[in-house]
Amino acid sequence: MEETAAADKFDPIHQFGIIPIFDLGTIGGVHIAFTNSALFMAIAVILISSLLIVGTSSRALVPGRIQSLAEISYEFVANMLRESAGKEGMRFFPFVFSLFMFVLFLNVLGLFPYFFTVTSHIVITATLAIAVILTVIIYGFYRNGLKFLGLFVPQGVPGFLTPLVVLIEVLSFLSRPLSLSVRLFANMLAGHITLKVFASFILMLSAYGFVGWIGAILPFGMTVALTALEVLVAFLQAYVFAILTSMYLNDAIHPSH
Amino acid sequence: MEADAAKLIGAGIACIGMGGAGVGVGTLFGHYLAGAIRNPAAADGQFPRLIFGFAVTEALGIFSLLIALLLLYAV
Secondary structure (H helix, E strand, C coil): HHHHHHHHHCCCCCHCCCCEEEEEEEEEEEEEEEEHHHHHHHHHHHHHHHHHHHHCCCCCCCCCCCHHHHHHHHHHHHHHHHHCHHHHHHHHHHHHHHHHHHHHHHHHHHCCCCCCCCHHCHHHHHHHHHHHHHHHHHHHHHHHHHHHHHHCCCCCCCHHHHHHHHHHHHHHHHHHHHHHHHHHHHHHHHHHHHHHHHHHHHHHCCCCCHHHHHHHHHHHHHHHHHHHHHHHHHHHHHHHHHHHHHHHHHHHHCCCC | CCCHHHHHHHHHHHCCHHHHHHHHHHHHHHHHHHHHHHHHHHHHHHHHHHHHHHHHHHHHHHHHHHHHHHHHHHH
């Protein structure tokens, strides 16, 4: 029984709990509250806005530190979108830039100890992914009409294979919102669980006195290394989310392969 | 067999799927590196494609991890 008590104490899932901060009453029988998730989303939006507003307010010819940070992030997303979706894709720049900065800031904020990782919840990532896919579908039909369905018929396929290829293309299109949301969510979830599991090894070992403290150096080093890896993953997943969004938008703009 | 034990074994079996994703991601980066050493000038231009391939390959491994996590914590 003592073992289960210890396991509860070091529960790696505990960090993902959603805690209401203050109640906003009920709307249509649904309980609405301002949670820690909403708090961290608000913090991320405030940080992004202040970075970009402060960064672009001076408009110096030789940029300072904050201005070059704002310019680098702008250039980075703009180049990525221009390369994958072409010049016409640039009309979606505000959308893709907001998505990239939002996901990046949420991922990085979640790495601080005791901070909540908003992107480790499937609700958030699925909402973002559905917004992306709906934009692709609606804009695809709006711009191309029924020719948008040509997306599912690759050129140069022998006639008898066409039904099979169309089926595969439709399935791969349908799995896009699933994979887009699950990739971000599962990466953040798995990374943070691994971090906490190794961190709990330090506590468990240090319970054995001096010998345990020496042994605890190993999981401590592992935790430091994993934190470094998680910084990379946080950036990489934001980049992957943004680049997949621009590639899907490219499909809406140029549906024929 | 107890249901809890079967759950844990199932989660372990689900993790085998991640090995396939590991092979895929390794192949991807290995071939990218081989190509990049042959022609370093063209390497940067192909980086977005590398990341795209990585994302699509990794998704399959993530799916099996998700099944394992669901078995451990949700079922």
